[in-house]
Amino acid sequence: MKTVSFNRHYVSGGVSLLSENIAKLYGKAVLMSKNPESFLACILYSIYAINLRSFWQPLTMEKFNRGAFMDNIKKLTAFLFIAFLLFPASYETVHSEISDQAKICLTCHANRGLTKTLENKEILSLFIDKDLFSQSVHKNIDCNGCHTGYMAAHVAKKKTIKSKKEYAQKASQVCSTCHPDDQLNKIPLHATLMKQGTCVECHGSHYIKSMEEWKKGLTETQYCFTCHEKAITKRLENGEILSLRVNRSAFKNSIHGNLPCSSCHPEFSKTSHPIRSFKSKNAYTAQATKACSTCHPDDQLKKSPIHGSLMAKASCVECHGSHTVRGIKVAKATADETEYCLSCHRGSLSMTMANGERLSVYVDGASLKNSAHGSLLCTACHTEFSKSQHPMRRFESIRAYKLERAKLCSKCHPDAYTQYEQSIHYTLFKAGNKNAPHCTDCHGSAHSVARTKTDKTLGLTSCNKCHAEWNSSYEASIHYSARLRGVKDAPVCSSCHNAHDIQSTKMSTQIKEGCFKCHKDMVKVHNQWLKNPPITLPTFVELHFEAVSCAACHSPGAQRVISLNMFDCKTGKPLTEEKVAQYLGTDTAGLMGKIDKNSNDVIDASELWGLFSDLISKGVWVTFSGEMDVSSSAEAHQLGAKTEATRNCETCHHPDSEYFKAVAVVMSTGDGDTTALPAESSSLQSVYSILPARKFYAIGGTNINLFDLLFYLALIGGLAVPIGHIAARIIFSPIRSLRKMGKGGKKK
Amino acid sequence: MKRIYLHPLPIRIWHWVNVLGFIILILTGANIRGIVSIFSLEWAVKIHSWLGFILLANYCIWLFYYILTLKIKIYIPPLHHPVDFAKKAITQAKFYGYGIFVGDDNPHHPSPEHKFNPMQQVSYLMIMALLIPVQIITGLFLWDPKLFSFIVNPVGVQIFDAIHVFLWIFFSAFMIVHFYLATLGHTTWAHIIAMFKGYEEEEEHGHGH
Numbered sequence: 001m002k003t004v005s006f007n008r009h010y011v012s013g014g015v016s017l018l019s020e021n022i023a024k025l026y027g028k029a030v031l032m033s034k035n036p037e038s039f040l041a042c043i044l045y046s047i048y049a050i051n052l053r054s055f056w057q058p059l060t061m062e063k064f065n066r067g068a069f070m071d072n073i074k075k076l077t078a079f080l081f082i083a084f085l086l087f088p089a090s091y092e093t094v095h096s097e098i099s100d101q102a103k104i105c106l107t108c109h110a111n112r113g114l115t116k117t118l119e120n121k122e123i124l125s126l127f128i129d130k131d132l133f134s135q136s137v138h139k140n141i142d143c144n145g146c147h148t149g150y151m152a153a154h155v156a157k158k159k160t161i162k163s164k165k166e167y168a169q170k171a172s173q174v175c176s177t178c179h180p181d182d183q184l185n186k187i188p189l190h191a192t193l194m195k196q197g198t199c200v201e202c203h204g205s206h207y208i209k210s211m212e213e214w215k216k217g218l219t220e221t222q223y224c225f226t227c228h229e230k231a232i233t234k235r236l237e238n239g240e241i242l243s244l245r246v247n248r249s250a251f252k253n254s255i256h257g258n259l260p261c262s263s264c265h266p267e268f269s270k271t272s273h274p275i276r277s278f279k280s281k282n283a284y285t286a287q288a289t290k291a292c293s294t295c296h297p298d299d300q301l302k303k304s305p306i307h308g309s310l311m312a313k314a315s316c317v318e319c320h321g322s323h324t325v326r327g328i329k330v331a332k333a334t335a336d337e338t339e340y341c342l343s344c345h346r347g348s349l350s351m352t353m354a355n356g357e358r359l360s361v362y363v364d365g366a367s368l369k370n371s372a373h374g375s376l377l378c379t380a381c382h383t384e385f386s387k388s389q390h391p392m393r394r395f396e397s398i399r400a401y402k403l404e405r406a407k408l409c410s411k412c413h414p415d416a417y418t419q420y421e422q423s424i425h426y427t428l429f430k431a432g433n434k435n436a437p438h439c440t441d442c443h444g445s446a447h448s449v450a451r452t453k454t455d456k457t458l459g460l461t462s463c464n465k466c467h468a469e470w471n472s473s474y475e476a477s478i479h480y481s482a483r484l485r486g487v488k489d490a491p492v493c494s495s496c497h498n499a500h501d502i503q504s505t506k507m508s509t510q511i512k513e514g515c516f517k518c519h520k521d522m523v524k525v526h527n528q529w530l531k532n533p534p535i536t537l538p539t540f541v542e543l544h545f546e547a548v549s550c551a552a553c554h555s556p557g558a559q560r561v562i563s564l565n566m567f568d569c570k571t572g573k574p575l576t577e578e579k580v581a582q583y584l585g586t587d588t589a590g591l592m593g594k595i596d597k598n599s600n601d602v603i604d605a606s607e608l609w610g611l612f613s614d615l616i617s618k619g620v621w622v623t624f625s626g627e628m629d630v631s632s633s634a635e636a637h638q639l640g641a642k643t644e645a646t647r648n649c650e651t652c653h654h655p656d657s658e659y660f661k662a663v664a665v666v667m668s669t670g671d672g673d674t675t676a677l678p679a680e681s682s683s684l685q686s687v688y689s690i691l692p693a694r695k696f697y698a699i700g701g702t703n704i705n706l707f708d709l710l711f712y713l714a715l716i717g718g719l720a721v722p723i724g725h726i727a728a729r730i731i732f733s734p735i736r737s738l739r740k741m742g743k744g745g746k747k748k
Numbered sequence: 749m750k751r752i753y754l755h756p757l758p759i760r761i762w763h764w765v766n767v768l769g770f771i772i773l774i775l776t777g778a779n780i781r782g783i784v785s786i787f788s789l790e791w792a793v794k795i796h797s798w799l800g801f802i803l804l805a806n807y808c809i810w811l812f813y814y815i816l817t818l819k820i821k822i823y824i825p826p827l828h829h830p831v832d833f834a835k836k837a838i839t840q841a842k843f844y845g846y847g848i849f850v851g852d853d854n855p856h857h858p859s860p861e862h863k864f865n866p867m868q869q870v871s872y873l874m875i876m877a878l879l880i881p882v883q884i885i886t887g888l889f890l891w892d893p894k895l896f897s898f899i900v901n902p903v904g905v906q907i908f909d910a911i912h913v914f915l916w917i918f919f920s921a922f923m924i925v926h927f928y929l930a931t932l933g934h935t936t937w938a939h940i941i942a943m944f945k946g947y948e949e950e951e952e953h954g955h956g957h
Binding site: 539649650691694702710725732 | 782793924
């Protein structure tokens with residue numbers, strides 16, 4: 001700048017010193033934009049430059065001598081003050097010494113929320129940390145320098161990126177523009193790695209440091225972590241993906257935290273990084289654990305019989321983990337049993353089943369303490385184990401293990417377990433139904449078993465895990481509204497269905513027992529109005545209770561259905577669909593077709609008789625036991641208030657009752673459910689149904705129509721006798737009079 | 749005219765209670781089945797049940813009376829003379845089917861020891877010893893099937909209902925015929941009046957045996 005040199009030329013003494021210093025500081029500020037001191041100088045210089053003309057003129061010696069100097073000092077101070085005020089705002093702009101183009105890009109890309117959704121739905125963050133970038137060795141390079149072609153595409157908005165991986169690969173290709181491959185290949189360690197990964201996977205992208213910082217002063221462990229801290233992976237021969245990432249802090253806290261990586265990975269060092277290939281994770285584990293014996297010789301490890309037997313079955317890392325190995329300091333003599341077991345089992349241990357499933361054998365000490373089992377010793381349940389014994393067991397699958405384990409519960413809870421063995425859940429469980437619950441499925445893991453005595457919530461939440469579809473109808477019931485009101489003992493699922501001996505409610509009156517648990521003396525209560533004079537007997541109520549479900553009367557607005565449940569009289573048990581199909585020589589799918597001979601999709605009276613006589617001829621003493629219930633399980637749950645119940649006899653007991661319109665022939669499916677085949681409502685009133693449904697009698701609903709016809713015929717017949725007889729007497733009356741006159745009315 | 753004391757007071761009471769009971773039971777029965785609707789179902793059942801028990805008691809009165817007085821034998825046909833009995837029965841049938849028209853005398857002349865003609869004897873024995881007990885028992889079963897479940901369950905309540913309904917049909921027809929036959933005395937109302945007064949009037953010359 002011409003003015004500067006001019007100024008320099010004329011100014012001398014203190015003033016010249018000042019201007020020189022400013023120039024120096026400016027130069028420094030350009031180099032070290034981060035330094036606030038030089039930054040301030042930069043501002044000062046700017047002010048100086050802007051006011052140069054007015055500044056140097058007054059500062060000439062004559063003017064100085066004329067006593068104008070003090071005015072200028074005032075001026076300068078004012079400028080300094082303004083500069084001081086401006087400093088925080090201007091600092092930011094001058095501080096990042098990055099290219100102008102980068103600044104433009106960063107106006108958007110400094111936004112943390114900026115992302116792009118890739119074609120494979122991955123989310124790629126487009127955020128660039130300005131501070132970190134400005135420390136990078138690439139800070140002076142224009143964005144376009146690496147992102148070639150992106151700018152243009154950016155404007156056209158047509159850049160598509162398949163995946164992060166693909167993006168990383170493409171982005172890495174640009175590196176060779178400045179870092180040619182042959183140069184990089186000269187470094188042996190680097191050459192091997194280059195074949196495996198892309199540049200950015202190890203070096204990063206926007207925050208690349210200089211090579212000096214990259215390597216110098218690094219310990220071996222730190223050196224390895226420069227790459228292995230990142231989420232790098234390796235694809236094994238069988239397609240498994242092996243993570244090569246090591247959590248630095250977890251490793252540091254592990255008992256091996258002070259060992260260099262090469263202690264266990266001897267093939268690797270700062271200068272050597274062979275490329276290896278493994279068939280599978282298991283193969284890799286086997287190879288990797290060989291290193292353990294370097295420091296922990298087998299004979300030493302086998303001293304403990306427990307450990308010895310475990311070693312035979314599992315590799316070191318399966319129990320101890322790899323980079324997170326923790327010290328196990330067990331004071332065998334003093335540790336109590338639970339502590340002793342937890343010394344291993346509070347770690348991330350797992351066992352492998354024969355089918356390859358892995359079961360965690362980790363136990364959370366804290367939740368164990370808080371659980372209902374908190375005060376028990378481990379051996380209370382795990383009897384085969386002790387401080388001196390640790391048998392190695394092998395199970396086919398997690399399911400097989402669960403079956404075995406369930407028996408543990410029965411040791412202390414024999415009653416609950418015996419009840420459970422009678423439940424539909426157990427039947428299904430034994431049959432191999434994978435969804436059928438066992439003890440822990442409802443109560444939670446054995447090591448965090450909830451206390452159920454005081455809190456009934458479990459009886460709702462655990463059921464809802466599988467039976468959530470009924471929850472909304474339960475929530476519509478008076479039971480739930482009572483629960484909401486905070487009524488003590490307001491029923492949840494288990495209140496009616498029981499907790500352990502849960503039975504199928506289909507084709508049984510068992511669920512009534514659930515109602516009666518809370519609704520005591522129901523026979524007496526109903527007997528007040530449900531009775532047949534002259535003697536009030538509880539049996540009359542019981543009779544109704546047998547044939548009518550509680551919900552049939554107490555679920556307002558429900559649709560009722562008459563179920564003709566097929567029972568085997570010999571065994572007293574429900575007939576299963578499979579058996580019926582088998583007897584009829586068909587399968588369950590073809591059953592309806594076989595029964596419904598006229599194929600109108602509904603069983604009429606003669607078809608019912610056909611089914612009955614077919615089964616009787618096969619030696620099956622079948623009976624169709626009638627029962628009135630609501631048409632769906634949802635309706636069974638939305639029970640209403642007492643006042644909403646049906647109480648009028650004629651509602652049911654009428655030949656045209658709405659309640660008798662829907663009829664179904666019902667068979668058990670064997671797994672607690674039922675199949676209902678629709679039947680004609682008139683079939684109940686047909687002579688055909690007398691024998692099949694001989695045990696089902698409801699005044700009105702099961703009136704046999706033919707009998708009414710017979711009644712009319714009998715009346716006609718009864719009247720015909722006197723009418724005929726009288727007619728004959730009238731016809732014969734002349735003869736009678738004749739004889740009376742002729743023979744004196746006397747015969748013989 | 750000869751007056752025979754044919755119907756002792758207990759029997760007359762029993763008979764008329766029965767008449768009333770049967771009529772109302774038949775009607776409430778029809779009501780329960782829904783073919784007439786005189787009462788609501790609830791009341792029809794109540795009346796039907798009450799009367800059922802009344803007639804049960806009534807039947808017991810009849811049974812005790814006839815057994816204790818040993819008069820039960822009037823119901824029992826002389827099975828030791830089967831041929832003779834059969835001949836008499838045919839004669840009686842001929843009378844109702846022909847003789848009565850041409851002005852023959854009734855071959856049977858009742859006395860307290862021989863109250864019933866052979867046809868009456870057979871039908872009343874059937875009714876009193878079989879049909880009414882069966883009707884009462886099936887009625888009880890239907891009144892409270894659960895109370896009698898030990899027998900109702902294995903057989904099937906519908907079977908008992910069918911029997912009860914069949915007998916209801918039978919008794920309905922029987923009542924009509926019975927009433928008509930009761931008008932065939934020497935005057936139309938003779939037998940019926942006798943059933944109130946106890947004395948049957950018979951013309952002196954009417955002795956067959």
